[in-house]
Amino acid sequence: MNGPHDLGGQMGFGPVAPEQDEPYFHAAWERRALGVTLTAGAMGAWNIDESRHARESLHPAVYYSSSYYQIWIKALEVLLRRHGFVSERDLEAGKAVDPAATPKRVLKAENVPAVLAKGSPCDRPVAQPARFKAGDPVRTKNFNPTGHTRLPRYARGKQGTIEAVRDGFVFPDSNAHGHGENPQWVYTVVFEGSEIWGEGADPTLSVSIDAWESYLEPA
Amino acid sequence: MSHDHDHDNELDPFAARVRALETILTQKGLIDPAAIDVIVDTYETKIGPRNGARVVAKAWSDPAYAEWLKRDATAAIASLSYTGRQGEHMQAVFNTKDTHNLVVCTLCSCYPWSVLGLPPVWYKAPPYRSRAVIDPRGVLEEFGLTLPADKKIRVWDSTAELRYLVVPMRPEGTEGWSEERLAELVSRDAMIGTGLAQRPEIEGQPA
Numbered sequence: 001m002n003g004p005h006d007l008g009g010q011m012g013f014g015p016v017a018p019e020q021d022e023p024y025f026h027a028a029w030e031r032r033a034l035g036v037t038l039t040a041g042a043m044g045a046w047n048i049d050e051s052r053h054a055r056e057s058l059h060p061a062v063y064y065s066s067s068y069y070q071i072w073i074k075a076l077e078v079l080l081r082r083h084g085f086v087s088e089r090d091l092e093a094g095k096a097v098d099p100a101a102t103p104k105r106v107l108k109a110e111n112v113p114a115v116l117a118k119g120s121p122c123d124r125p126v127a128q129p130a131r132f133k134a135g136d137p138v139r140t141k142n143f144n145p146t147g148h149t150r151l152p153r154y155a156r157g158k159q160g161t162i163e164a165v166r167d168g169f170v171f172p173d174s175n176a177h178g179h180g181e182n183p184q185w186v187y188t189v190v191f192e193g194s195e196i197w198g199e200g201a202d203p204t205l206s207v208s209i210d211a212w213e214s215y216l217e218p219a
Numbered sequence: 220m221s222h223d224h225d226h227d228n229e230l231d232p233f234a235a236r237v238r239a240l241e242t243i244l245t246q247k248g249l250i251d252p253a254a255i256d257v258i259v260d261t262y263e264t265k266i267g268p269r270n271g272a273r274v275v276a277k278a279w280s281d282p283a284y285a286e287w288l289k290r291d292a293t294a295a296i297a298s299l300s301y302t303g304r305q306g307e308h309m310q311a312v313f314n315t316k317d318t319h320n321l322v323v324c325t326l327c328s329c330y331p332w333s334v335l336g337l338p339p340v341w342y343k344a345p346p347y348r349s350r351a352v353i354d355p356r357g358v359l360e361e362f363g364l365t366l367p368a369d370k371k372i373r374v375w376d377s378t379a380e381l382r383y384l385v386v387p388m389r390p391e392g393t394e395g396w397s398e399e400r401l402a403e404l405v406s407r408d409a410m411i412g413t414g415l416a417q418r419p420e421i422e423g424q425p426a
């Protein structure tokens with residue numbers, strides 16, 4: 001979707017303002033926000049693509065006025081309501097009022113190190129051979145889906161070159177919506193800065209994205 | 220609740236909102252608050268950019284390791300026992316005399332947690348995510364880094380599940396240094412591409 005999250009090339013947000021010796025957390029609640037987000041995700045009711053889509057579906061005014069941990073929590077509330085774990089009445093009361101759906105699992109403290117060390121690999125075998133090879137010229141599709149996609153707006157309808165064939169990966173555009181993993185080949189596609197930004201582009205710049213095969217056409 | 224909230228302002232509505240959510244989920248038996256404590260401790264004290272710095276120092280010291288890191292970064296990094304969440308599919312990109320690499324996630328906050336830990340706020344915020352792909356030189360200036368005008372810049376937008384680690388160039392004057400000492404020169408920012416490895420003559424100064 002053309003949501004507030006799709007920020008490449010947008011203007012007006014001001015300087016980056018890096019912080020010297022930045023702490024990992026700027027308030028105690030951020031620690032809990034990280035942990036609540038990860039432990040709730042570990043229930044197994046949604047996948048990372050659905051959670052990304054919940055974040056980017058926040059209203060733009062909300063998205064831009066929230067810190068990243070606030071974005072996480074606001075989207076988490078959406079996911080918890082959607083999957084029947086938390087009700088509006090629970091949130092209003094600030095305590096458990098309504099019964100909850102049954103999670104696939106509950107992450108216990110003693111299992112955390114193993115779960116974090118394992119992660120969630122999302123490479124998958126793909127039955128068909130890769131359509132493109134390194135060096136192939138390609139053009140990204142020009143589309144504007146209303147659902148989740150990982151092809152940023154700035155890189156749509158642009159000509160680039162396949163730099164590397166990576167692996168088969170879960171396809172977020174379908175996985176985010178419960179339509180299955182449908183793995184596809186992923187490629188690193190590199191574009192000249194001028195192809196993306198046109199007149200006035202930094203002549204020394206090239207930009208790459210990692211693109212699923214269905215985002216690409218031969219050029 | 221057993222954990223410590225005393226650093227939050229009791230009047231902060233967002234702190235109250237997160238606490239309410241944790242309370243509801245805990246009362247329903249959906250989460251284990253002690254698991255949150257372990258997660259926080261892991262990312263506050265165990266997993267951080269020192270992991271990545273050791274990878275870089277080893278690549279500088281051991282050409283065979285550097286080759287492996289180029290070819291199969293996930294395996295090469297796992298050999299140092301850095302694995303797991305948001306590091307499942309790693310790529311290492313090497314700065315050269317001609318090209319400087321910069322990593323961003325314009326769509327969200329993708330970042331190689333297994334080697335760099337949790338991302339800094341600026342990495343997740345709109346100014347960096349919007350400008351890194353269109354005006355990387357301007358962004359780097361804000362980090363105090365001015366690249367030569369003829370240096371090529373390659374920006375890697377982490378749009379899929381590959382996570383990128385920049386291997387900065389080894390500073391001159393470090394011949395014969397141990398990996399431990401070399402790792403001290405490698406900052407988090409150098410491995411994102413918003414900095415360079417520290418030069419030995421200014422050791423102790425911020426990179």
